[in-house]
Amino acid sequence: QENAELKEQLAQLRRESEEARAKLAELDLEVQQKTNRLAEVELRLKDSLAERAEEEERLSRRLRDSQETIASLKSQPQQIKYIIKTVEVESAKTKQALCESQSRNQYLQEQVGMQRQGVKGVEQQLQSSQKTAAQLRAQIMMYEAELERAHGQMLEEMQAMEEEKNRAIEEAFSRAQVEMKAVHENLAGVRTNLLTLQPALRTLTHDYNSLKRQVRDFPLLLQEALRGARAEISQAIEEVHSTNRELLRKYRRELQLRKKCHNELVRLKGNIRVFGRVRPITKEDGEGPEAANAVTFDADDDAILHLLHKGKQVSFELDKVFPPQASQEEVFQEVQALVTSCIDGYNVCIFAYGQTGAGKTYTMEVNLPRFASFFFLLLFSEVRGKAADWDYAISVSAAEIYNEALRDLLGKEPQEKLEIKLCPDGSGQLYVPGLTEFRVQSVEDINKVFEFGHINRATECTNLNEHSSRSHALLIVTVRGLDRSTGLR
Numbered sequence: 001q002e003n004a005e006l007k008e009q010l011a012q013l014r015r016e017s018e019e020a021r022a023k024l025a026e027l028d029l030e031v032q033q034k035t036n037r038l039a040e041v042e043l044r045l046k047d048s049l050a051e052r053a054e055e056e057e058r059l060s061r062r063l064r065d066s067q068e069t070i071a072s073l074k075s076q077p078q079q080i081k082y083i084i085k086t087v088e089v090e091s092a093k094t095k096q097a098l099c100e101s102q103s104r105n106q107y108l109q110e111q112v113g114m115q116r117q118g119v120k121g122v123e124q125q126l127q128s129s130q131k132t133a134a135q136l137r138a139q140i141m142m143y144e145a146e147l148e149r150a151h152g153q154m155l156e157e158m159q160a161m162e163e164e165k166n167r168a169i170e171e172a173f174s175r176a177q178v179e180m181k182a183v184h185e186n187l188a189g190v191r192t193n194l195l196t197l198q199p200a201l202r203t204l205t206h207d208y209n210s211l212k213r214q215v216r217d218f219p220l221l222l223q224e225a226l227r228g229a230r231a232e233i234s235q236a237i238e239e240v241h242s243t244n245r246e247l248l249r250k251y252r253r254e255l256q257l258r259k260k261c262h263n264e265l266v267r268l269k270g271n272i273r274v275f276g277r278v279r280p281i282t283k284e285d286g287e288g289p290e291a292a293n294a295v296t297f298d299a300d301d302d303a304i305l306h307l308l309h310k311g312k313q314v315s316f317e318l319d320k321v322f323p324p325q326a327s328q329e330e331v332f333q334e335v336q337a338l339v340t341s342c343i344d345g346y347n348v349c350i351f352a353y354g355q356t357g358a359g360k361t362y363t364m365e366v367n368l369p370r371f372a373s374f375f376f377l378l379l380f381s382e383v384r385g386k387a388a389d390w391d392y393a394i395s396v397s398a399a400e401i402y403n404e405a406l407r408d409l410l411g412k413e414p415q416e417k418l419e420i421k422l423c424p425d426g427s428g429q430l431y432v433p434g435l436t437e438f439r440v441q442s443v444e445d446i447n448k449v450f451e452f453g454h455i456n457r458a459t460e461c462t463n464l465n466e467h468s469s470r471s472h473a474l475l476i477v478t479v480r481g482l483d484r485s486t487g488l489r
Helices: 003-088 092-267 328-333 337-342 360-366 369-384 443-458 464-470
Strands: 275-277 295-297 306-309 313-318 321-324 390-402 405-408 439-442 471-483
Touching: 003 092, 306 471, 328 369, 337 369, 337 471, 360 369, 369 443, 390 443, 405 443, 439 443, 443 471
Parallel strands: 275 321
Antiparallel strands: 295 306, 306 313, 390 405, 390 439, 390 471
């Protein structure tokens, strides 16, 4: 890594040196261009001066010629006059020549006037040329001064650039020397490292060749492994399928055996079982010796109940007798097997019967926890336990039988009388057309439905005790199940 950094720094110094050289070449080219332009300007100035000199010389010659012509013309008329004077004394033959001479003289005078005007124009042109020459000389002097200043400035810039170039070259050279020294040192370290890395490189090369051979052979190995894995997976799937079929067969057999054993147990206990529950003495029963309990229990048999009637003791034998101190849990333990029968698809009925004040409502509805709550808790627990194999739907209805009339306590019109009919499927079971059902998911949902039905029942009569003594409240729970593996309902 240090070697790479040194190489990069050396390359950077080389690039800076190349940039300095390129900049110096550009400056040399600029100086050369300025020198060429200065030479061109000097050449043009020299050409202009030569042309002006030639023009002045030409004008001077014309001026001298004009002056000579004027001088000659000035001298000629005197001769002509003299000739005229001399001709006047000569003979008449010369009169004609005299006239011709006079005409010529007149022409010459006109020519002299024209020459004088031309001389004036030439003099004006000469003056203009002299002014132009003076302006050109001033411009030439200004250009020479500008060229001198530019030349001096270029010399100064060239000197400064030369100094800067020399300084940059020296700095770059010194830095390059230092960096080259560091590079040489790093190269020495790199050579040492290379010498130590050669064995590792040989080992890596050998490993690489081995891996290369393995990669080349990998597709064949992979295909063989995949074929073996597919065969194993197919065999395992077939074994799992056969095991599942065997387990399903055993499960169905065990399910039927369990239902058979459970139904046999219920049958042995009695399909119709009667329990007696004795309530404790209350204030309404009076106080003192007259309030003694007329019911006694058999200490050796909890199914015997003794009743004192008209001074005689009468005994009754039931399936079980619960004393006043018995709890709701103890009562429920005797009927909790009916929950399993319900889930197995059998009709189950639990009802409380007795005279007014015997404690029916206290047992089924008022006493907390309610007797029905135990039943529903166990029902939902059993349903959740079978959720992996069965789909259950639980619905609840509430009705009341009063004066031999059936009313829907959950309907919109509780006063409407309903009829009890036989199911049209030929099963012989009874059903109530139009009876309202609510789908429930928990015990809380059942309690809400129960409370709603209880409210509709209580608001129908001002004397609740009198009404309840003549009416019978029914809470109907319907459990529908579907076995996903067999499709059995």
